[in-house]
Amino acid sequence: MFCPKCGSRIADGARFCPSCGARIDAFSAPQGASSQSGANPYPPTPQPVQPAGGYAQQPPASAGYRGTVSNSRSLLTWFVLSLVTCGIYSYYFTYKLAQDLNTMCEGDGEKTPGLVAFVLLSFCTCGIYSYYWYYKIGNRLQANAPRYGLSFQENGTTILLWQFFGALLCFIGPFIAMNIIIKNMNAMATVYNSRVLGC
Numbered sequence: 627m628f629c630p631k632c633g634s635r636i637a638d639g640a641r642f643c644p645s646c647g648a649r650i651d652a653f654s655a656p657q658g659a660s661s662q663s664g665a666n667p668y669p670p671t672p673q674p675v676q677p678a679g680g681y682a683q684q685p686p687a688s689a690g691y692r693g694t695v696s697n698s699r700s701l702l703t704w705f706v707l708s709l710v711t712c713g714i715y716s717y718y719f720t721y722k723l724a725q726d727l728n729t730m731c732e733g734d735g736e737k738t739p740g741l742v743a744f745v746l747l748s749f750c751t752c753g754i755y756s757y758y759w760y761y762k763i764g765n766r767l768q769a770n771a772p773r774y775g776l777s778f779q780e781n782g783t784t785i786l787l788w789q790f791f792g793a794l795l796c797f798i799g800p801f802i803a804m805n806i807i808i809k810n811m812n813a814m815a816t817v818y819n820s821r822v823l824g825c
Contacts, residue, residue: 642773647821649733649773694822695726697815699808701801720744723811727763730818731770738763760785760803767810774817780806 629636631648642649699719707715721741728738739747739759747755764782771778785803792799 640772642770647773694819695729695815696722697812697819699723699812701805701808704804704808705801717741717745723763723807726811726815727766730774730814731766734766734770736762736766738766757786757789760789760807763807764810767807767814771810771814774814776813776817778810778813780810 629643629646629648629650631643632646636643636650640650704716704719708719724738724740724744731738744756744759748759761782764780764785768778768781785806788799788803788806790799792802
């Protein structure tokens with residue numbers, strides 16, 4: 627099977643092209659159109675030149691292209707700056723996390739709510755919504771990893787387990803959960819930026 631966007635060979639049943647990040651089912655032909663003729667309505671186009679890393683030298687096909695995203699988040703920076711600013715930096719961190727995740731995962735049919743929704747809903751639910759927010763981020767990162775040629779073992783359930791039960795381990799669980807999110811965000815952002823910059 628070939629990607630209808632860039633012509634790269636992809637596995638049957640794949641949801642995203644590992645080369646250009648295009649969503650495959652977005653190019654599906656109407657039912658019955660291809661089955662009657664037996665011909666492929668989207669013949670493969672020549673594959674773009676691949677650099678050493680194996681990623682296409684073009685930005686992801688997306689109407690909302692916004693440039694590069696941060697791939698240098700750090701758990702230590704998050705902790706220290708949040709401590710020094712009495713928690714203010716953690717809100718900025720949340721804002722940028724949602725923004726970058728929506729940029730990288732655009733087209734997957736989901737949208738991570740931003741800072742205002744996070745703060746208001748967390749306040750109204752006595753903090754319960756914040757756990758749900760991080761749970762959804764963990765699941766969204768794992769679901770979109772294949773479109774960037776990545777595979778994340780951790781998902782939203784992993785994040786919740788560390789936040790709840792890991793808190794019993796001298797309160798280090800939430801830090802491990804945040805580290806998982808930061809690690810996976812940085813890995814995905816590195817691939818995303820390499821496609822945007824074509825290097």
